[in-house]
Amino acid sequence: MRRGTTGVRGASGAQQNWRGWREATHDALYGPAGFYRASEGPAGHFRTSVHASPQFAGAVARLLCRVDEALGRPASLDFVDMAAGRGELVAGVLAALPAGVAARTRAYAVEVAGRPEGLDHRIEWLAEPPGGGVTGLLFANEWLDNVPVDVAEVDSAGVARRVLVRDDGDERLGEPVDGAEAEWLARWWPLPGEEGLRAEIGLPRDAAWVSAVSALDAGLAVAADYAHTVGARPPFGTLTGFREGRETAPVPDGSCDITAHVALDACAAAHAARCAPECTPPGALLRLQRDALRALGVTGARPPLALASTDPAAYVRALAGASEAAELLAPGGLGDFVWLLQPVGPLDAAALLVDVPDHEEE
Template sequence: MTAEATDEWHGWRAAAAAALYGPDGFYRRPEGPAGHFRTSVHASPLFARAVATLLCRVDEALGRPARLDFVDMAAGRGELVAGVLAALPAEVAARTRAYAVEVADRPGSLDHRIEWLPEPPARTTGLLFANEWLDNVPVEIAEVDSSGVPRQVLVRRDGTERLGEQVAGAQAEWLARWWPLTGAAEGTRAEIGLPRDEAWAAAAGTLERGLAVAVDYAHSAPSRPPFGTLTGFRDGRETAPVPDGSCDITAHVALDACALPGAVLLTQRAALHALGLSGARPPLELASTRPAEYVRALAGAGEAAELTAAGGLGDFGWLMQPVGIPDVLTQAQGTPAD
């Protein structure tokens, strides 16, 4: 890398896109995301089983079609899609066509039934599931200057920042609707989620019938963070978001802005409870009558508790976008995402 390249200024969207998805980007590294941070998929196989249950509910709502599609967006190294296939009843698995959507190369050991694609397939019928995808769709950052004007934040590859031009056009319109900065103090920041709205609409638009689900760190209009959420992750730890390809660059998602008509916003806790996942401890008498079963149940309860914990994974937002089918999680409908 030359000094000239280091000194170039870019908007955060372009800088993060190159750092994450460029030829030497973070998401193309051989260790994969699991080498740097832990998602619900990595926390417990119970998560994949819950998604398999959701796919079965979608299958029922679709009338058990001859072909049932499952699309795993931002598939990492295929951990979720492989877990879902393994958890499906044999009859459903036989009709399921599985797709992993990811920029990295296909792992050599991946189940041959899984098709590996750089973009979601068109005209699918089934479930499109995006776990921690939208937070890595890069966005521009706006910051209020000393005159109260929101300006685009520019960044160099070494992480140095400065303010650029005033935010205008569609980006300004998005801010005014979803993250108003009028009257905000100098230094107040916002993450302009327009690219995520567009990415989600495009992904959900590939479904002819079924359900699209986005799961992510989220916030809603009444509780936008005043200084934004842009951060980095490397080797399991939070770090400065330096766009040089050495770390993940992520920001929480305004899921309420992404939601299309008919969408339902839930917490992960509410969604997983509706799918039958509970962190309740097994009855103590089981320890004396069937101790091995008790130990397994206790371990499962601990994993379920982590997936649904307040202040942790349980607070993630689930954006449920039905396409031509009714809501399949009516028990949890209406629960707020934050």
């Protein structure tokens, strides 16, 4: 941890005050000059599954079709793309849908940045998720990892304290964590009394997920993200930054993305707790991305060599597609992302992903 003293003045002479990582990150990412309001968008700094291959959007389109079937083909089917970036996923999903399904689909892109030029006119651009009445699929690809959270660190006396940060990235320890945040840590990220151990307090992400899922009257909500479960939390947390394709120190000055892995098990439980006892939703599922995508038709299989002699152009295209699929499925990379599938209404999430082994929850 880089230490400093309260009230140090930066090069500009402005007072730099200490504050929690949640507040600092929110301003750095979503403030008037925040990272996510920049014109180049996230694709200019890091590569997501959406950018890796159009096969990802195709798989999500197939999932939407399965949800449509499970819901009995409603007259109006909704697709909500959370943290839509520049609309790449929602546009790709619309393009991949069968014509009949596309004609019934209302598409929403939820993003703090302004609507990009040239986006498909069928896509409604929103700053917040729809307030309700959604029937279909809500998909949040790498959204929750950018919902700002506070960080806790154990001090020399074994007490978990809030980590404070300045805009230049210097840190110091603040007050002890208490109240609802302390309760969250005790349940979801217990910190032994060893000095230096850290945790990201995921309570805001739980609330954000519950709020997003509440838009659904019936259907499926999916969060795809870097994730961990309660038995295998990283001992020093995961807070980091990304700038121009490289991982970097998380500095909350608007110059880089600031992200941390997600406690998706806590998010799933938060939605279930909100529903009880008025409703008894089917169980949420956690699936590794490579398993979910395979169940949705992304195989990564190489084309037969004989195709190279009968149709060389088709062989080259198929080979490129296999390479893209391999990136989406790769262990140690995008394939290790975890999908949280949270059904709403009479929907069995497991039936939507056939022959997929359970993601082992620690």
